[in-house]
Amino acid sequence: MLLADRSAYAPGTLDICGDPSLRRYWLDLFRHHMASASALVAREHADDPAFVEGMQRATEAFIAHVDTIAADATTGPFDTLTLCDARERALRAAGVDDPFRRVKARENAAALALLPAVLAEIDALHEAQRLEALVLGIFAGNVFDLGSHATAALWADGDAEFAVVRSRLAPRPWLVDDLDRFRKRFDAPIHRALLFVDNAGSDIVLGMLPFARECLRRGARVVLSANRTPALNDVTHDELVALVEEAAQRDEALRAAVSSGQLAIVTSGNGLPLIDLRTLGPELRAEIERHPPDLVVLEGMGRAVESNWNARLRVDALKIAMLKDVSVARHLGGSLYDLVCRFEPAG
Numbered sequence: 001m002l003l004a005d006r007s008a009y010a011p012g013t014l015d016i017c018g019d020p021s022l023r024r025y026w027l028d029l030f031r032h033h034m035a036s037a038s039a040l041v042a043r044e045h046a047d048d049p050a051f052v053e054g055m056q057r058a059t060e061a062f063i064a065h066v067d068t069i070a071a072d073a074t075t076g077p078f079d080t081l082t083l084c085d086a087r088e089r090a091l092r093a094a095g096v097d098d099p100f101r102r103v104k105a106r107e108n109a110a111a112l113a114l115l116p117a118v119l120a121e122i123d124a125l126h127e128a129q130r131l132e133a134l135v136l137g138i139f140a141g142n143v144f145d146l147g148s149h150a151t152a153a154l155w156a157d158g159d160a161e162f163a164v165v166r167s168r169l170a171p172r173p174w175l176v177d178d179l180d181r182f183r184k185r186f187d188a189p190i191h192r193a194l195l196f197v198d199n200a201g202s203d204i205v206l207g208m209l210p211f212a213r214e215c216l217r218r219g220a221r222v223v224l225s226a227n228r229t230p231a232l233n234d235v236t237h238d239e240l241v242a243l244v245e246e247a248a249q250r251d252e253a254l255r256a257a258v259s260s261g262q263l264a265i266v267t268s269g270n271g272l273p274l275i276d277l278r279t280l281g282p283e284l285r286a287e288i289e290r291h292p293p294d295l296v297v298l299e300g301m302g303r304a305v306e307s308n309w310n311a312r313l314r315v316d317a318l319k320i321a322m323l324k325d326v327s328v329a330r331h332l333g334g335s336l337y338d339l340v341c342r343f344e345p346a347g
């Protein structure tokens with residue numbers, strides 16, 4: 001219902017199945033990522049051996065699945081979306097509901113503690129400086145990503161602190177820099193904004209929530225849409241409901257928007273770090289039908305780039321992400337940690 005042409009839509013940007021070197025790269029990446037996620041879970045859940053064992057079983061099953069694909073060059077089609085889906089299935093089959101639950105909870109608490117200061121900083125800015133500051137906040141928050149090797153390593157080394165990351169972002173013009181075009185749209189009335197959010201922690205709390213709050217301040221009804229079920233360290237719908245409640249206790253504007261219904265939270269129905277816009281859940285479909293958005297924001301590399309870079313929407317769309325994978329960055333003609341802020345008027 002958001003797509004300009006459903007029949008022309010394919011939720012995959014890179015052909016990782018058909019290109020032999022991409023095929024090798026991505027299958028290796030999925031194998032290694034699962035092994036390091038398993039090691040992380042073993043450290044985080046040392047007090048829960050059954051959980052750690054479940055994670056080990058899921059890891060073995062998923063790596064075996066990837067090995068099967070790798071062993072036969074004719075196996076396919078597959079893409080990052082189907083591989084992510086296979087990983088989640090392996091986890092659920094082994095009884096592992098959410099391997100990153102504890103990490104997310106810790107990061108959420110840390111980000112909430114920083115939220116009042118981040119909001120005060122934005123409120124102190126002149127009107128004309130706000131949007132860029134908010135976008136930089138989204139980029140910086142998006143670094144909390146345990147699905148990417150590069151940023152998971154940053155996080156593990158303690159180098160993913162919000163203010164530090166924000167101060168080190170690539171300067172403008174970014175790899176794709178439609179900020180000035182988007183500013184024109186943002187300064188015009190936005191009636192209903194639908195924000196597809198990505199990760200827990202600083203990403204949602206210090207990046208997307210302040211952006212949502214600015215949309216609210218400008219009079220828009222805002223819908224935050226997160227996954228129904230866990231995927232990597234993406235914030236889930238249930239976590240988001242609790243987070244927004246916590247944030248509202250720390251900020252009057254958010255509190256007012258929640259109680260008036262100007263800010264709503266509706267699950268996307270998704271359970272992957274990427275999103276196929278044809279398979280939105282019934283709650284979000286009903287919401288879109290009742291209140292058609294005039295701005296859609298797809299945030300994060302998985303949703304904005306890997307699955308929807310080429311998607312044409314019927315409404316104005318902002319695709320915003322930090323590129324945290326070399327091959328995705330290369331595909332767009334850039335390099336690791338490049339930033340994209342792509343604005344596409346309704347197609």
Ligand code: MG
Pocket residue numbers: 145147198199232233234273300302
């Ligand atoms: Mg994510």
